[in-house]
Amino acid sequence: MSGSPYSELAAAVSSLRQQVSDLHQELVRYDLVVWTAGNVSGRVPGHDLFVIKPSGVRYDRLSPDSMIVCDLDGQVVEGELSPSSDTAAHAYVYRHMPDVGGVVHTHSTYACAWAARGEPVPCVLTAMADEFGDEIPVGPFALIGDDSIGRGIVGTLGEHRSPAVLMQNHGVFTIGGDARAAVKAAVMCEDVARSVHISRQLGEPIPIDPGDVDRLHARYQNVYGQPARPVPATDRGARP
Numbered sequence: 001m002s003g004s005p006y007s008e009l010a011a012a013v014s015s016l017r018q019q020v021s022d023l024h025q026e027l028v029r030y031d032l033v034v035w036t037a038g039n040v041s042g043r044v045p046g047h048d049l050f051v052i053k054p055s056g057v058r059y060d061r062l063s064p065d066s067m068i069v070c071d072l073d074g075q076v077v078e079g080e081l082s083p084s085s086d087t088a089a090h091a092y093v094y095r096h097m098p099d100v101g102g103v104v105h106t107h108s109t110y111a112c113a114w115a116a117r118g119e120p121v122p123c124v125l126t127a128m129a130d131e132f133g134d135e136i137p138v139g140p141f142a143l144i145g146d147d148s149i150g151r152g153i154v155g156t157l158g159e160h161r162s163p164a165v166l167m168q169n170h171g172v173f174t175i176g177g178d179a180r181a182a183v184k185a186a187v188m189c190e191d192v193a194r195s196v197h198i199s200r201q202l203g204e205p206i207p208i209d210p211g212d213v214d215r216l217h218a219r220y221q222n223v224y225g226q227p228a229r230p231v232p233a234t235d236r237g238a239r240p
């Protein structure tokens with residue numbers, strides 16, 4: 001059966017189970033999560049499926065075999081446990097953003113502090129311009145249980161270059177070309193939320209000129225491997 005469509009799909013799912021399981025340890029390593037509150041998912045390339053964390057399982061108990069495979073409606077296709085309670089939000093993003101290959105959700109401390117105030121993190125550091133190309137925007141308040149969170153994520157990120165959104169009174173959702181890129185965006189989001197918070201204790205941070213933000217973002221997204229998300233049409237062709 002080697003090389004059949006079925007075995008290729010099985011191999012892709014197996015590989016993604018390993019990757020998504022491993023990436024949850026990065027959330028722990030970078031102090032983005034406590035208890036079980038945070039999750040990573042990854043789209044199975046070329047298929048209407050994604051792999052996501054099971055609900056309520058401690059990070060040190062996660063394994064490739066315990067990951068859950070869902071379709072793009074968030075229904076379980078393969079797995080013994082219930083999927084993450086945020087599965088509907090991840091599924092909504094995959095359905096409406098076909099270029100997204102990974103989604104991450106955390107309640108990381110500094111980013112949540114901004115989310116609780118409903119205040120975007122202003123783009124006042126070159127590292128922010130590089131990774132986010134913009135402020136980190138705030139999405140609407142939304143209750144869990146239907147498509148509200150997914151709609152808020154897609155509606156907000158559809159209007160920004162940022163791969164991260166602070167959902168008001170809730171936490172962070174990030175997207176990427178794959179699950180690893182979405183985890184990187186979640187790590188960077190918390191890092192800059194912390195730095196800008198500390199800066200504001202010292203006074204008002206200095207804004208970066210929007211033209212310089214554009215140049216920094218275009219250079220970083222073209223020089224450093226694959227972009228975290230598709231580069232907007234206005235930035236294409238900016239490679240020196």
Ligand SMILES: [Zn+2]
Pocket residue numbers: 105106107170171
């Ligand atoms: Zn949450």
